[in-house]
Amino acid sequence: MTAAYDEVAELYAEFVRPIWDGDPLDRAAWTAFADLVRGRGPVADLGCGPGHLTAHLRSLGLDAFGVDVSPAMIALAREAEPGLRFEVGSMAALDLPDASLAGILTWYSVIHAPPAELPGYFAEFARTLAPGGVLLLGCFESGTDPVTPFDHKVTTAYAWPLDELAALGAAAGLAEVGRMYREAVEGERPLRQGRLFLRKP
Template identity: 45%
Template sequence: MHQIATSYDAMAAVYAERFGDVELQHPLDRAIFSGFAGLLERDGATAKAIAVADLGCGPGHWSAELASYGFDVVGIDGSAGLLAIARSRHPEVTFEQGDLGALALDDRSLDGAVAWFSLIHTEPAALDRLLRELARVLRPGGLLLTGFQVGDGTEPEAFDHRVVRAWRWPVDTLSRRLAAAGLTEVARGVREPEEGERLPGGHLVARRTGG
């Protein structure tokens, strides 16, 4: 995790300039977040506050988008450089430095969590433990949204990410890994790459099962 954080620290300003605004995101990605927010609102209709964590929040643009729905949002990232940008741009949102594999959050404390292209740097052998940690902090019935680069075949494949080494995942394979951690798929999608993109983008929505 330290290498990931320091790599993003070195690229924080460039990364934020290129990606750190919801308006810069693909319209389909914005629609995915809108749909995810709608699911959270439906499931948490009787709750006073819907608690959501943006895990690997980067410069905080998606955290702010989630907060605009009235959710109680915390953005968590390992990169101090990205968090400084997030706090400057979105002072209305709480941001904390942390490790996605050891979250400083209580068991079953979240209604929703987002890991939007933030699991891709986790080595495949370590992913199951990380997913169990994400499941731990979700209440039963809570929802996880994850985004990732889509791979071919059945096994994850390493690729040369602009910041630090990453893996792309076949959708079915990642769905099975989620299920093994107690997170059952409820929705998925794949978007083909457009100009300037190298790989297809995918997303999965999964619900925390069990008591």
């Protein structure tokens, strides 16, 4: 997956910016997340890609930094936002102390993870969140259907029922705070979009 995103980094950055920046429901989710974690400590944008959401979180008053497994994405992020911190790293094994984060944004960052690997990601999120810390996860949502693989322009991706993701979070010790849905907009894959808010007690 790292090599796949390295190859398309610049095209990906051009594609996602107008979609994500232009949707008011997505902006509402990010604002709600910011209101939940502001002033509580650092916030990690995991799978930050070209860094525009990291920059948006900073504009909302958060001490945000970005992590991505793709060196090419991190290079683009550092070029676009030289005043912010970006690191190459894996969500499966974060180079962060226990209970060190006030918040985690993972915006379509786990969509390529095979279902068997996702519990490990949630365990790492729970490990690095401080008590009271909040995770906001954005994903493709499969409704009442089971986890559904589909062809993605980069590599195989998965649409998840939010109920199953919430259950994985609960198994890792994270409690659901709320959820949001929206339909696809022009230019997006025609799948429902889900947003899940989880908190570490």
